[in-house]
Amino acid sequence: MLGFLHQAQADGELVLEQNDGTRRLSFRGGELCYLRSDAVGEQFGNYLIRLGVLDYNALKDLLKEEGARVGEKVVQWGLMTEEERDGRLGELFGNILLHAVEHPVLTMSWNPGGLEDSPAAALSFRFDHRRVIWDVYRKMQTFEALLETFDRETTWAWTAKPSLLEAMADLTLTPQLAFAISQLGRDPMSFSTVLSVTGLEPDEAARLIATLWALGGLELEGGTMDAFIQAEQAAEPQPEFMDDSGPRDASPQTPSIPIPEPPPLASNAPPIPTPPATVQPGMETAIPLALDPSDALLAPPTPGADNGEPTPQMKARGYFLQAENLHIQGRTSEAIRALEQSIKLDPDSPRSYDAWMMLGDLRQGNPAWSTRAVEAYQAAANAQPKKGEPWQRMGELYHRKGFGTNATGCFRKALELDPSLEIPDEKIGNTYVEGGGKDGLLGRLKGFLGGDKKGS
Structure with missing residues (x-):
């Protein structure tokens, strides 16, 4: 799509509805000039918080003031120079574009012209289309x-x-x-x-x-x-759910520009261990609906359950089981897409915990997705607030990235929730533990909570 728009020297806005949010890409003369996103963590204020430039209270104060945008206010308040602001804004735009090209697109629309009223018109920042495009496609993994x-x-x-x-x-x-x-x-x-x-x-x-x-x-x-430039309409692709009687028709969806469906899964894949829920053989596009007996007991009654129609929770579970199978076969990117579909159907219930945790684990494999891995673990912690493992995984990720303060806070929260978790002092390091070793802050906390299994 970027190639089509550059060749057409198009002016306008490309709107991508994706599984994790909506991203808007503004073009002038076929080149990117501005990006916006409502996906979690892809706003400039949130990005500056992750970098340590702002804290939440400072961001709230910035947002209270009328008029100028956050990018202008951080310069006016003396928090950043214009050069620093432009550099960070360029990094954020690169992250948004990378996520846009790697995440599945549900619907896509093109709004020609009209940049006069968009934020791109008033932005003094010059977007380096050439450098950002090159860097993003070099990082692309899917x-x-x-x-x-x-x-x-x-x-x-x-x-x-x-x-x-x-x-x-x-x-x-x-x-x-x-x-x-x-x-x-x-x-x-x-x-x-x-x-x-x-x-x-x-x-x-x-x-x-x-x-x-x-x-x-x-x-x-x-x-x-x-087919890409004109606003053609087509039904959004949906997976077929099958039972013994054959496929059911997918529900009609909102029209959209046709997006290529993912390639069919290989039929000659090596045999894999059978999970608790059985997947119908030879039906790679079908979503397995057989559930564990415990899942049936946990599932709340729904209006569509009595007539045999799959509920959103059942569909979400099917996508999760499919993701497990794909991960066993080493098909990580396809597993991530299945997990994202599972979470889209059931994002907040306690049953989504496993999907969020697995998504965080798989995203860690791509250095460019570290932030999105943290977001997945945060969602898992919200789904099961009494679990300590999401905080432990976040701490380990922050530890590897060198964010000591964040790592310490996550490890502390993990131990508060589950003192039995193993968090070795040597892994935490003296850099962000007062005194280091078992006498450090986390060492004392583990001892206080009864989680120090070594005794001394």
Whole structure:
């Protein structure tokens, strides 16, 4: 989509309804100029709190004042210089864009023009479209939807701008990337042709095409962009739920621009251990609905339960079991998507605890998703307030990132909730434990709560 808009030199706003929130990307002349998000933690004030520039009380004071935006107020109050503010704002926009390209898109709409009344019009900050696009696509880890689109659109072919390699010289190029770019020329090349002439793996070839297209280094010659630019309507894809009588029709959904469905799961996957709930064999797109006996006892009665219709809680449980199966097979990105669907159906009940915890664990595997891992653990703590494990996981994550104060607070909360948790003093370190060892702050706390299993 970024490539289409850059090639069209479009002015307007791209609105992405995603499973974790709504993101709005403003374009001027086909280049990004502003990003907004209502996803958790993706507002500038919240971002500054995570960096330690503000605390909650200071942010509340900033928001009380009428008029200027937070980005202007932090400069007016002397909390940051303009250069520091612009640097942090650029980092936040990069994070928002990375999450936008990696999270599933539920609906997408394009609002042409109208930037005069948007925050982008009054913003003095200059967005470095070229640098941010390059950095975000270098960090991108999920390629399933992109590969599926390139494989499906067999008529798409791209031509390279003259002297493309020289134009990319200011960016960080490996010898392999430099060679691949040098093979792109004025003759239109399909995705399969790019694969053969560059020698890149499919993931890297898709990453390179998407990056150069969004930067204007490639132009689409074969194929059409009408389906992406025009506001066409299509039903939002929904999974089919099946029982012994066959598939049920999915409920009609709000019309939207068609979004590529995720690729079908491989049918030749190696056998995996059978979980407590059985998944119907050979039905990769169906969601398993068989539940543990204990789940049936815990499930509250719902109006749709008597007529055999799957409840949202049942659907959420099915997605969670599917995620477990995918994780066992090493298909982490697909497991994350299944967990996000489970949480969307049942986000706040105590039964969502396992899904939030597993989502946090899987997100930790991608350094770019550390913040989103913390958010998942926070949601797990809200779902089961008496559990100490979410706070322990947050503490371990903060500890690895070097945020000592946050780590100490999380470990303290974990031990308050569950003194039996093992949190070794040597892992916490003397940096943020007064005195270190068993005489440190957390050591004394563990002893006071009865959680010091070593005795002395």
